[in-house]
Amino acid sequence: MRSHRASLGSIDPLNIPLQPPPNETDEEKVARLEAAREATRISRTIDVGLAESKKALERKKRAVKILLLGQSESGKSSVLRNFRLAFTPKYFESERLVWKTVIQLNLISSIKKTLKVLQDEWEGSDSDAPAASKPPGLSLNSEHKRLALSLSPLLAFETSISRIMNSDAPGGEGYTVTVRPGGGWKDKLTHLGRSASTAPTAPESQSPSSPSSPSSPTAEASGDPSQVTQVLAACQNEIIALWEDPIVRRVLEANEVYLQDDAGFFLDDTARIAALDYVPSDRDIMRARIRTLGVEEHRFITESGLRAGTEFFITDVCGSSSQRSTWIPYFDDVQAILFLAPLAFWQSLDEDTKVNRVQDSLELWREIVSNPLLAKTALILLFNKKDVLQAHINAGIMVNKYVPSFGDRPNDVASVTKYFRDKFSAYHRKFSPQPRQFIFYETEAIDTKSTAVILGEVQEQIIRNHLKDLDVM
Ligand SMILES: Nc1nc2c(ncn2[C@@H]2O[C@H](COP(=O)(O)OP(=O)(O)OP(=O)(O)O)[C@@H](O)[C@H]2O)c(=O)[nH]1
Numbered sequence: 001m002r003s004h005r006a007s008l009g010s011i012d013p014l015n016i017p018l019q020p021p022p023n024e025t026d027e028e029k030v031a032r033l034e035a036a037r038e039a040t041r042i043s044r045t046i047d048v049g050l051a052e053s054k055k056a057l058e059r060k061k062r063a064v065k066i067l068l069l070g071q072s073e074s075g076k077s078s079v080l081r082n083f084r085l086a087f088t089p090k091y092f093e094s095e096r097l098v099w100k101t102v103i104q105l106n107l108i109s110s111i112k113k114t115l116k117v118l119q120d121e122w123e124g125s126d127s128d129a130p131a132a133s134k135p136p137g138l139s140l141n142s143e144h145k146r147l148a149l150s151l152s153p154l155l156a157f158e159t160s161i162s163r164i165m166n167s168d169a170p171g172g173e174g175y176t177v178t179v180r181p182g183g184g185w186k187d188k189l190t191h192l193g194r195s196a197s198t199a200p201t202a203p204e205s206q207s208p209s210s211p212s213s214p215s216s217p218t219a220e221a222s223g224d225p226s227q228v229t230q231v232l233a234a235c236q237n238e239i240i241a242l243w244e245d246p247i248v249r250r251v252l253e254a255n256e257v258y259l260q261d262d263a264g265f266f267l268d269d270t271a272r273i274a275a276l277d278y279v280p281s282d283r284d285i286m287r288a289r290i291r292t293l294g295v296e297e298h299r300f301i302t303e304s305g306l307r308a309g310t311e312f313f314i315t316d317v318c319g320s321s322s323q324r325s326t327w328i329p330y331f332d333d334v335q336a337i338l339f340l341a342p343l344a345f346w347q348s349l350d351e352d353t354k355v356n357r358v359q360d361s362l363e364l365w366r367e368i369v370s371n372p373l374l375a376k377t378a379l380i381l382l383f384n385k386k387d388v389l390q391a392h393i394n395a396g397i398m399v400n401k402y403v404p405s406f407g408d409r410p411n412d413v414a415s416v417t418k419y420f421r422d423k424f425s426a427y428h429r430k431f432s433p434q435p436r437q438f439i440f441y442e443t444e445a446i447d448t449k450s451t452a453v454i455l456g457e458v459q460e461q462i463i464r465n466h467l468k469d470l471d472v473m
C-alpha cells in the first residue's frame with residue numbers, strides 16, 4: 001500500500017531556508033558565511049550578557065540593600081558619606097578634592113545670597129525712600145559697594161562650574177548646589193581638577209584689594225576648579241570684610257536672611273577655605289551641601305571593619321515632597337531603611353512653608369511604617385542633627401511655642417527627644433502591618449566619629465538579619 005504521506009526523501013523542508021540559494025555566486029557565498037558567523041557571535045555575546053546579568057542579580061540578592069529616606073535636608077546624603085568614610089575609606093579619600101569644589105560653591109552661594117540682599121537694598125533705596133530715611137544701622141555706604149563689586153566675579157564661576165557639573169543643563173535654581181542624578185558630576189570635577197593641575201599654572205594670587213575684574217583673564221570663569229581657588233584666595237579679605245561688617249549683618253537680619261542656619265554654611269571658615277592650599281577635612285565634607293535630585297543607587301564593597309568584603313547597595317533619594325512618589329519602586333527587596341528625622345520643630349519645609357518639619361517627618365514615617373511592601377523591612381529611625389537641636393534649645397527656643405501639645409514639660413534636649421521618640425514609637429507600634437523592633441538613634445552626621453560607631457552597630461544588625469534570612473547563619 002502506498003503511503004498517503006509524501007516521503008521526505010533526502011530533502012528536509014525544515015532545512016530549506018538554511019540551504020544556500022541556488023546559483024549562489026562566490027561573493028554571495030562569502031557574504032552569507034560572514035553573516036552566519038556574525039549571527040553566531042551576536043548570539044554568544046547575548047548568552048554571555050545574560051549569564052553576567054544572572055550572576056549580577058544573584059550577587060545583588062546576597063548583597064545588603066539599604067534605603068535612605070527622610071525629608072529634604074534631613075542628612076541622608078551626609079549619612080551616605082559617613083558610610084563611605086567608615087567602610088570604604090580609600091574610595092572616600094579619592095573623592096576629597098571633588099568635595100573641595102562643592103564646599104567652594106557652598107561658600108560662593110552664601111556670598112551670592114548676601115550680594116542679592118544688598119543689591120535689593122540699593123535698588124529699593126534708589127526707587128522709593130531716600131537713603132536718609134533708613135535707620136542709621138542699615139545705611140549701606142560706598143565701601144559696601146566696593147566690596148560687592150569686587151566679589152561679583154565669583155558669581156560667574158559658580159554659574160560655569162554648576163553648568164559643567166550638570167552637562168550644560170541648569171543645575172537647579174536658587175542657592176543650593178544641585179546636580180543631576182548619578183555620579184557623573186564627580187567624574188567631571190575630578191577630570192577638570194587633573195587637567196587643571198597639569199596645565200600651566202595660573203598667575204600668582206592677585207592683589208587682595210583688586211580681585212579679578214570681569215575683564216581680567218582669571219574672571220573668564222572657565223569652570224576650572226583651580227581658577228576658583230585662585231580667585232577665592234584673592235578675594236578672601238573682601239569676603240571676610242563683607243561677612244563681618246555689622247551693617248551688612250543688620251541688613252541681612254532685617255531681611256530675615258540667616259545664613260548661619262543654611263545648609264552648607266562656610267562663611268565663618270573663609271580664611272581656611274579660601275586658602276590656596278585648602279584641603280577639606282572629613283567634617284567639612286560632611287557639612288557640604290549638595291541637593292540630591294532623583295534617586296541614586298550606590299554600590300560598594302566594604303574595605304575595612306568587621307565585615308570587610310560585604311557588598312552594599314545604598315539608595316539615596318531626593319527628600320522633597322514632590323519627589324517622594326519616585327521612592328516606591330525601591331521598596332522592593334530592601335533589608336533596611338534608615339529614616340532620618342531631625343527634630344527641627346521650629347522650621348517649616350522649604351517647599352511648603354505651612355508645613356512644620358517634624359510634623360512632616362512624622363506623617364512620612366507613618367506612611368513608611370504602614371506600607372505593606374515594607375512590612376518585613378527593618379526600620380531604623382535616626383533623630384539626626386542633634387547638635388542643631390541642642391543649639392536651638394540653648395538659645396532659648398521654646399518647644400511649646402511651636403508644638404502646643406508639648407505643654408509644660410522641661411524645655412531641654414532630653415525631654416524634647418523623649419517626647420518625639422514616644423510619638424514615632426507609637427506610630428511604629430500602631431501602623432506596622434506586623435510587629436517589629438523599634439530601633440532608634442540620635443545622630444549628628446557631621447561628627448564622623450560618633451556616626452561611625454552608630455553605623456557600625458547598624459551595619460552589624462542589618463547584616464546579621466540578612467544572613468539569617470538567607471539561611472546562612
Ligand atoms: N549641623 C548639622 N548639619 C548636618 C547634620 N547632618 C547633615 N547636616 C547638614 O545638613 C545639610 C543637608 O544634608 P543632606 O545630607 O544634603 O540632606 P539630604 O537629606 O540628603 O537632602 P536632599 O538631598 O535634599 O533630600 C548638609 O549641609 C549637611 O552637611 C547634622 O547632624 N548636624
Ligand SMILES: [Mg+2]
Pocket residue numbers: 076077078290291292316317318
Ligand atoms: Mg541628598
